[in-house]
Amino acid sequence: xxxxxxxxxxxxxxxxxxxxxxxxxxxxxxxxxxxxxxxxxxxxxxxxxxxxxxxxxxxxxxxxxxxxxxxxxxxxxxxxxxxxxxxxxxxxxxxxxxxxxxxxxxxxxxxxxxxxxxxxxxxxxxxxxxxxxxxxxxxxxxxxxxxxxxxxxxxxxxxxxxxxxxxxxxxxxxxx
Ligand code: ADP
Numbered sequence: 001x002x003x004x005x006x007x008x009x010x011x012x013x014x015x016x017x018x019x020x021x022x023x024x025x026x027x028x029x030x031x032x033x034x035x036x037x038x039x040x041x042x043x044x045x046x047x048x049x050x051x052x053x054x055x056x057x058x059x060x061x062x063x064x065x066x067x068x069x070x071x072x073x074x075x076x077x078x079x080x081x082x083x084x085x086x087x088x089x090x091x092x093x094x095x096x097x098x099x100x101x102x103x104x105x106x107x108x109x110x111x112x113x114x115x116x117x118x119x120x121x122x123x124x125x126x127x128x129x130x131x132x133x134x135x136x137x138x139x140x141x142x143x144x145x146x147x148x149x150x151x152x153x154x155x156x157x158x159x160x161x162x163x164x165x166x167x168x169x170x171x172x173x174x175x176x
Contacts, residue, residue, distance in 0.1 A: 020116035028063035067102030087125030
């Protein structure tokens with residue numbers, strides 16, 4: 001039996017979450033983009049970008065591979081750290097579910113290493129990367145439930161709108 005923290009759902013903006021870690025649905029360049037990524041860099045400010053640039057100059061010279069996760073400061077965000085992870089682009093012809101699961105597993109592992117007790121995830125890959133919400137929600141919830149989250153008090157999914165919230169609510173009810 002895997003130890004599981006409480007999973008919470010909220011409708012809102014990931015950049016406003018008062019948690020130890022917010023997860024960024026980053027792109028592999030780590031240098032910002034649209035959606036969650038753009039919002040985190042805009043509000044987090046130059047310290048976040050600076051650390052991302054250092055990562056690009058060092059360990060991740062060719063970018064952060066899909067499914068992996070890496071931490072930076074959260075800059076001006078209320079969170080303590082941002083954990084950046086790159087979701088897979090949806091494909092109808094190739095099953096990339098394991099990569100989406102990896103994003104959740106690896107973000108939790110990086111956050112646990114930092115000593116985080118609370119973490120907020122956006123609905124990774126469901127924006128520009130076009131993953132259908134019900135399926136992304138199912139993978140996200142099942143993966144978090146399959147991880148040892150006993151070190152966390154709270155794992156929160158922060159959904160931007162009612163449709164995303166409903167998809168995650170349904171996944172929480174059915175993915176036991
Ligand atoms: P991806 O490139 O992984 O698809 P996006 O950032 O484009 O990531 O979108 C991921 C999800 O996050 C989408 O469902 C989008 O509606 C939602 N989203 C966009 N901005 C925010 C925000 N500021 N806070 C929370 N969720 C957001």
